[in-house]
Amino acid sequence: MISKGTTSSEMVAESTISDYNIGSRIECCGHFGTIKYIGPVEGHPGVWLGIDWDDVERGKHNGTVNGIHYFQTQHPKSGSFLRKEKVNFAKIKEQQLLMFQQSINAPFLELVGFDKITDKQSNFHSLEIVNVRLQNVSNTGAPYELNSLCPNIREIDISKNLISSWKEIFNICCQLKYLHWINISENILTFPENCEDLVFPHITVLICGYMKINWEDVNKLSKVFPNIEELRVPYNNITDLSTPKHHNLKKLKVLDLEGNYIRQWSEINKLHVVTSLEHMILENTALENIYFESNSLPVDDFSNLNKLNINNNLIKGWCSIGELNKLQKLEYLRFMKNPVLEAENVATREQLVIARIGNLKFFNGRQIKDDERRGAEYDYIKRYALEWIKVKDTAEREPFLLEHNRYLELIKKYGLPEESELVVQTNILNSSLVNLNIEFEGRNISKRLPPSILIQKLVMLIQKLFKLNERPKLKYVSGSKSDIIIELEDEMKELGYYSVQDGDRIIVQI
Numbered sequence: 001m002i003s004k005g006t007t008s009s010e011m012v013a014e015s016t017i018s019d020y021n022i023g024s025r026i027e028c029c030g031h032f033g034t035i036k037y038i039g040p041v042e043g044h045p046g047v048w049l050g051i052d053w054d055d056v057e058r059g060k061h062n063g064t065v066n067g068i069h070y071f072q073t074q075h076p077k078s079g080s081f082l083r084k085e086k087v088n089f090a091k092i093k094e095q096q097l098l099m100f101q102q103s104i105n106a107p108f109l110e111l112v113g114f115d116k117i118t119d120k121q122s123n124f125h126s127l128e129i130v131n132v133r134l135q136n137v138s139n140t141g142a143p144y145e146l147n148s149l150c151p152n153i154r155e156i157d158i159s160k161n162l163i164s165s166w167k168e169i170f171n172i173c174c175q176l177k178y179l180h181w182i183n184i185s186e187n188i189l190t191f192p193e194n195c196e197d198l199v200f201p202h203i204t205v206l207i208c209g210y211m212k213i214n215w216e217d218v219n220k221l222s223k224v225f226p227n228i229e230e231l232r233v234p235y236n237n238i239t240d241l242s243t244p245k246h247h248n249l250k251k252l253k254v255l256d257l258e259g260n261y262i263r264q265w266s267e268i269n270k271l272h273v274v275t276s277l278e279h280m281i282l283e284n285t286a287l288e289n290i291y292f293e294s295n296s297l298p299v300d301d302f303s304n305l306n307k308l309n310i311n312n313n314l315i316k317g318w319c320s321i322g323e324l325n326k327l328q329k330l331e332y333l334r335f336m337k338n339p340v341l342e343a344e345n346v347a348t349r350e351q352l353v354i355a356r357i358g359n360l361k362f363f364n365g366r367q368i369k370d371d372e373r374r375g376a377e378y379d380y381i382k383r384y385a386l387e388w389i390k391v392k393d394t395a396e397r398e399p400f401l402l403e404h405n406r407y408l409e410l411i412k413k414y415g416l417p418e419e420s421e422l423v424v425q426t427n428i429l430n431s432s433l434v435n436l437n438i439e440f441e442g443r444n445i446s447k448r449l450p451p452s453i454l455i456q457k458l459v460m461l462i463q464k465l466f467k468l469n470e471r472p473k474l475k476y477v478s479g480s481k482s483d484i485i486i487e488l489e490d491e492m493k494e495l496g497y498y499s500v501q502d503g504d505r506i507i508v509q510i
Contacts, residue, residue: 020084023190025162026051027088027136031058034164034188036071041081048081054188074212088136088162128154128178137161140171147175154178159207160186167192170224173200185209191220198224204251205230215241222248234281235259241270249274256281258309265290272301279307283334287313290320298328307332316340322356322405331361347497355380356406371486375476377410378484379499382417414484434500440466440508451496455488458495462508475507476500 020026024035026049037050043066053059056075063071063079073079127150137158140146153176163169166189173179185207203225214237222228226248238260243249252274262268262285269292271277287310292299306329315321315338324330333353335341341349354360354368354376361368384404388411391400401407433448445465449458455474462472474488476498485507486498 023164025138025164025188027162028082028086031055032160032162032186032188033058036063036073036079039070041070042066042068044081047084049084049087051080051082051087053078053080054186124150125152128152130155131157132161133157133159133183135161138163139168140175144175146172151176152178155181157183158187159183159209163187163189165190165192166195170195170198170200173203174198177202179203181205183207185211188212191217195224200225201227204228207232208236209234210236212237214238215243219243219247227251230254232256232281233260238262239267241267243270243273245273247273250276252276254279254281257285258283259285261286263288269293269301275303277302278304280305281309282313283309284312287315289315289317290323292323292326294326297326299326302327303329305330309334310338311335312337314339318352318356319403319405321353322403325357325359325405328359330357331359333357333360333362334364336364347494351376351379351497355410356404358406358409369489374484375486375498377406378414378417378478380404381407381410381414382499385417434495434504435502436500436504436506438462438465438506438508440472449495451494451500453495454491455493455495456491458488458506459491462506466508468510470510473509475509477505477507 020035020038022035022038026033026035028051031053032055033051033053035049036052037048039047041048050063050071051059052063052071052073056078059073059075059078059080061079062073062076063069065081070081071079130150130153138161156172156176156179158169158172163184164187169182169184169189170192173182180202182203182205186209188211204227206221206225206228208221209232211233213233218231218233218238228249229251231249231252231254234256235258238257239262241262253276255271255274255277258281262282265287268280268282268287271280290310292301294300305327308324308327308330311334318340320340321335324333335353344352350363353363354373384407388400388404388407391397433450435446435448438445438447440462443466447465453461459472459474462468462474466472476486476488478484478501488498488506
């Protein structure tokens with residue numbers, strides 16, 4: 001519809017022209033958009049297409065030109081007008097289509113750019129994995145033609161094409177009974193009316209990135225795809241994660257919410273009703289903190305969650321990481337690029353995370369060894385021991401234990417350090433030298449070393465010190481806790497990582 005102060009009877013938009021319509025998806029010079037208007041533009045002859053671009057910086061206006069409102073846009077600058085000759089409508093010439101039909105024995109998708117498809121197989125019935133990304137697919141062709149041509153497809157990537165409605169996706173799912181994996185990303189789709197009765201139980205993996213959908217849309221899709229086990233919806237418009245108690249995500253194990261502006265952990269807590277969740281990706285979701293309403297250990301929520309990615313967020317306090325200790329099955333954590341990490345070096349970050357989450361087995365993709373955990377937990381006790389002694393019999397006791405969620409547990413496990421070890425460690429990489437006793441086959445050499453020395457260089461130094469022909473293996477033994485023995489296997493770590501103190505021992509073995 002065209003609107004102005006006074007409407008000219010001559011300015012009447014055409015709803016459809018040729019084989020493209022209002023709502024059709026188009027491509028132009030690598031940019032994708034949706035047709036929102038077809039018709040004349042005042043002062044310019046001929047028929048124009050009003051396009052609302054997916055890339056909001058691609059356009060010039062909001063659908064209003066010279067005071068006349070032609071169409072509505074998603075963004076004040078995402079609209080523009082183009083001649084139909086400039087855009088791609090996912091339609092090819094009859095001769096080109098005929099040649100392609102002959103080469104594969106049947107058409108199953110209306111495409112543009114068939115010259116890009118160089119793989120020609122004689123037996124399409126054997127196809128199980130199909131990728132038609134960026135092929136300007138707009139629809140599935142004649143009824144059941146896809147099924148007759150490629151009935152055994154199990155996985156299909158139809159991302160970034162010109163599909164405009166979920167109806168086409170449902171059509172694909174209806175025809176392919178073996179299909180279980182489908183990537184629909186970067187298609188802007190509308191829901192057809194009366195789709196509530198559609199159910200496709202064979203789909204278990206659904207990928208819908210960059211589609212401008214919200215969680216209400218996800219709840220709607222969960223009725224159509226009730227057996228989804230892996231759902232990836234990154235970079236959409238998901239902010240509210242309200243999920244009904246009687247939901248349709250009963251089998252969901254993997255949920256990828258990366259790039260959605262969620263901000264509050266209270267929204268994540270709304271997913272506690274999805275008890276089957278094992279893996280959540282919350283990277284780049286602007287999360288500021290993590291907390292559970294229950295103080296029980298473990299919490300009942302997310303009882304099966306085993307893997308969590310919270311990279312690239314806005315978490316500022318270590319209390320949030322301590323909260324993750326309440327997740328009884330959490331073993332894999334990715335946690336990088338958050339403000340709370342900026343004040344610590346890499347080695348200290350790892351120690352603090354390991355010490356705060358008791359069940360953690362892998363951190364940022366690396367396995368946590370038993371001796372590394374022992375070292376991290378004991379060093380954590382030493383790091384805060386002086387503060388604990390000051391507050392343990394005061395009103396500050398409870399705030400301290402809230403901040404250091406496992407401190408009592410660790411004291412029970414290792415005991416408090418000796419008085420000589422209770423030094424304030426403002427930085428694990430203290431610039432002063434540490435006096436260590438290096439022992440090899442009854443020989444004992446005292447050496448003052450900087451905590452910043454790499455284990456690799458320490459091995460070479462000891463090899464020269466004892467004139468050894470073979471490369472030695474090193475073990476660290478705390479001076480006061482001789483039962484804590486840590487193998488120095490990671491040669492790229494610094495000696496200071498182990499919070500060494502004066503009088504500690506290095507055992508040399510061949």
